[in-house]
Amino acid sequence: MKTDNCRERRESLGAYALEQLGDEERIALEAHLEGCPDCRAELEQLSQLVRPMSLADPARFDIAPSPSPTLAARVAAVIAAERRKERRRRVGFGFALGGAAAAVATVLVLLVLPGDEAEGPEQHVTFADLPGKLQVSAKLIPNAFGTEIHMYVKGVSSGTLCTVFMRGRNGERLSAGTFRYRWGDGSYPILSSALDLSKTKTMEIEVGKHSFFARVGGPEPDPT
Amino acid sequence: MSAGALSKERDVREAYSAHAGELYGFAMRSLGDAGLAEEAVQETFLRAWRAGNRFDPQIGSLRTWLFAILRNVVIDLGRARAARPGVAKEGAEQSVDPIEDSLLAWQVEEAMRRIGDQHRRILVETHYRGRPYAEVATELEIPVGTVKSRVYYALKALRVALEEIGYED
Numbered sequence: 505m506k507t508d509n510c511r512e513r514r515e516s517l518g519a520y521a522l523e524q525l526g527d528e529e530r531i532a533l534e535a536h537l538e539g540c541p542d543c544r545a546e547l548e549q550l551s552q553l554v555r556p557m558s559l560a561d562p563a564r565f566d567i568a569p570s571p572s573p574t575l576a577a578r579v580a581a582v583i584a585a586e587r588r589k590e591r592r593r594r595v596g597f598g599f600a601l602g603g604a605a606a607a608v609a610t611v612l613v614l615l616v617l618p619g620d621e622a623e624g625p626e627q628h629v630t631f632a633d634l635p636g637k638l639q640v641s642a643k644l645i646p647n648a649f650g651t652e653i654h655m656y657v658k659g660v661s662s663g664t665l666c667t668v669f670m671r672g673r674n675g676e677r678l679s680a681g682t683f684r685y686r687w688g689d690g691s692y693p694i695l696s697s698a699l700d701l702s703k704t705k706t707m708e709i710e711v712g713k714h715s716f717f718a719r720v721g722g723p724e725p726d727p728t
Numbered sequence: 729m730s731a732g733a734l735s736k737e738r739d740v741r742e743a744y745s746a747h748a749g750e751l752y753g754f755a756m757r758s759l760g761d762a763g764l765a766e767e768a769v770q771e772t773f774l775r776a777w778r779a780g781n782r783f784d785p786q787i788g789s790l791r792t793w794l795f796a797i798l799r800n801v802v803i804d805l806g807r808a809r810a811a812r813p814g815v816a817k818e819g820a821e822q823s824v825d826p827i828e829d830s831l832l833a834w835q836v837e838e839a840m841r842r843i844g845d846q847h848r849r850i851l852v853e854t855h856y857r858g859r860p861y862a863e864v865a866t867e868l869e870i871p872v873g874t875v876k877s878r879v880y881y882a883l884k885a886l887r888v889a890l891e892e893i894g895y896e897d
Binding site: 514515516517518519521522524549550552553555556557559560561562564565566568569570571572575576578579580582583584586587647 | 737740741744748749752753756757762765766769770773774777778829832833835836837838840841848851852854855856857861873876877879880881882883884886887890895897
C-alpha cells in the first residue's frame with residue numbers, strides 16, 4: 505500500500521534498521537509495517553546490511569590500500585618462470601618418448617616447442633659462417649620482462665664457456681647470461697634479456713675466446 | 729574474456745590491471761600484513777595461470793573466479809602463519825568463518841569509499857560514532873528529518889555499491 509504516509513514512513517526505515525529511532529516513532533513505524541508488505545520487504549533488504557556494517561572499520565573508509573608498484577612485475581616474472589618450467593617438462597617428455605640420439609632429440613625439441621603461449625611472434629636466429637663443426641642457433645621469445653632466449657650449441661668441447669649478449673637498435677648492449685656447453689646432456693640453456701625483442705638488432709655469443717654475431721629479424725649474419 | 733582467459737601473459741597483465749587492486753584490498757584486510765597480502769595476490773595470479781584453461785565465463789566472471797582463488801590462498805597463508813612457532817593466534821576464534829567476515833568487512837569498506845561523501849558522512853556520524861540525530865543536524869545545519877532521510881538513502885546507496893562489488897545476502 506503506497507501512500508504519502510508510506511513514503512514518509514519509508515524514509516524512517518534506515519534509522520529503524522540501525523536502531524536509531526525513538527520509541528514513539530518506532531512504535532508508529534511498526535504499526536505501519538504491519539499493513540505494508542512493500543515497506544517490510546525494503547526493511548528486510550536494509551536490515552541485511554547491519555551485520556556487514558558492524559564488521560567494517562570506519563578508519564579504513566577514506567584510504568584504499570594499494571599494492572606496491574613492483575608487484576605487477578613480480579607477478580609477470582613468476583608466471584614467466586612457470587611457463588619456462590612447463591616448457592622444460594614438455595621437452596623432458598619429448599626426450600623420454602624419443603630415447604634416441606641427441607641430434608634426433610634436438611629436432612624433437614624444436615617440434616614440441618612451437619605453438620606455445622609466447623606473446624607475439626617468436627624468432628629463430630641462426631649463426632652462419634661458423635668455424636669447424638660449430639653450430640649455433642637460438643629461439644627468441646618476447647615476453648613481459650623482455651626476451652627469453654633458448655640457445656642451441658653443438659660442435660665445441662664439453663664445458664666450453666658461452667656468453668650471450670643482445671644489442672638494441674639504439675646500440676645498447678645487454679648481457680643475457682652465460683652457460684657451459686655440455687656434450688650429450690640433451691638439454692639446452694634458457695637465458696633472459698631485459699631487451700625487448702622488437703628493439704633487438706643483433707645477438708652476440710662468445711664461445712670460448714671467439715665471438716660470433718647474428719642479425720635478429722633477418723637471416724644474414726652481422727659482419728661486425 | 730573467453731575460456732582459458734589467462735593462458736597468455738598479456739591476459740594476465742589485463743586481469744592484473746583490472747582486479748589486482750581489489751584483490752590486494754581484500755588480502756590486506758584478511759591478512760593484515762602488506763607483504764603477505766602481496767604474496768597472496770601473486771599466488772592468486774599464479775594459480776589462475778596454471779588453471780587458466782578451467783576458467784569458464786559462463787559459470788562466473790573472471791573477477792569472481794579470482795576472488796575464489798584468493799580466498800583459498802588467504803586460508804592457506806593464514807594456516808601457514810598460524811603454524812609458525814611464536815605467532816600469536818589473537819582473535820582467531822572470534823568468528824565462525826573469519827575469511828567470510830574479512831570479505832564482508834572489506835566489501836563494506838570498499839562500498840563506503842564508492843558512495844558519495846554526504847552518504848558516507850551521515851552513516852559515520854550516526855551509526856559508527858553513535859551521535860544523536862539532533863547533534864548531527866545542528867552540525868550540518870539541516871533538519872533532523874533530513875538526517876533521517878539521508879540515513880535511509882545512504883543505506884540504499886551502500887546496498888547498490890555492495891552489490892556492484894559482488895556482495896550477496
